[in-house]
Amino acid sequence: MALERIIKPHIRCLEPYQPGKPAEELDRELGIEGSIKLASNENPLGPSPRAIAAIREAAGEVHRYPDGATSALRGRLADRLAVAPEQLVFGCGADELLELLAKVLLGPGDEAVFAWPSFAMYPIVVQGMGATAVTVPLTADLVHDLPGMSAAVTDRTRLVFLCNPNNPTGTSVGADEFDRFVASLPETVVVAVDEAYVDFARRRDFPDSVAWVRRRPGTIVLRTFSKIYGLAGLRIGYGLADLELAQYLQRARHPFNVNRLAEIAALAALDDEEHAERTRRSNAEGVEYLTRELRELGIEVWPTDANFLLARTGPGVHDRLLREGLIVRPLHGFGMPDHARITVGLPEENERLIKTLRRLREADPVSGLEVP
Helix, strand or coil: CCHHHCCCHHHHCCCCCCCCCCHHHHHHHHCCCCCEEECCCCCCCCCCHHHHHHHHHHHHHCCCCCCCCCHHHHHHHHHHHCCCHHHEEEECCHHHHHHHHHHHHCCCCCEEEEEECCCCHHHHHHHHCCCEEEEEECCCCCCCCHHHHHHHCCCCEEEEEEECCCCCCCCCCCHHHHHHHHHHCCCCCEEEEECCCHHHCCCCCCCCHHHHHHHCCCEEEEEECCCCCCCHHHCCEEEEECHHHHHHHHHHCCCCCCCHHHHHHHHHHHHCHHHHHHHHHHHHHHHHHHHHHHHHCCCEECCCCCCEEEEECCCCHHHHHHCCCEEEEECHHHCCCCCEEEECCCHHHHHHHHHHHHHHHHHCCCCCCCCC
């Protein structure tokens, strides 16, 4: 059967998401042990011990379907955020919320506006619905050009994605410019504020996006348990929206989309403030160390409000690091062939990366490790 003749054109030309190489796979390829993955922005401290204990205790119940309403976690988060429980929508990772938004709002002829480079799933979910992605380049400082994004909105725009802090640059926008941008959007446009890295943001004027959910219908804030809570392997995230938008997303959601262990682990992780604070502290120290050491190597590094850094390492450095058992995220797919995204790891992992880069540069001073 010639499937190509019946597959939708916008799916035929869709480029799938490319996940990072697992450390275990690199070990097998190279015949080594101890590869380090600093590519996927995972929590190097792992999940909360409370979450691990909760998973073990609940493991014998996985033959039961999960609570389709995610009731316990819904109630806990609603209290914490001071919102109605019905305003929360849960997904198999925050990625599923992106797909739900596209499913509910987009179709052929519709447009979605977002910055670029930004999260790789935005163009995938938009094109997957046959809609048009309207990308607005980042500024020279690799920050969202919010006036440019506002100007890109037309009467065909249904959805705007704003990733803050931005992935893969780690840059962020402050409250004043954020407020002006959201206020400028027509009421017929839904704005989705992707805050996967909000728990690492250090700028004092970081926007209060939840306040906009309260005052502007058609606003949703997306968050995840994958990053600071270390539950990436369980895939659980949520959206906080106005009641009307939340109800439409609930209609499009698959039943039982959040598994039993994910909800139980998320509940336990929320109670472990000590683990979250330890993660923030470890990340801040790692950002300071990597920024200082990379700059001493002559590598340009951008300020970050996330748990990773954007570095201009030069072309080919990613492959050379792979051969050394170190995985960072190359950004050629984002139109940044000279750059890499480096996740902040444990202190010993960060030190190994710096020592390896220093040794590579000493062995080959013209390797591209210095600022072009």
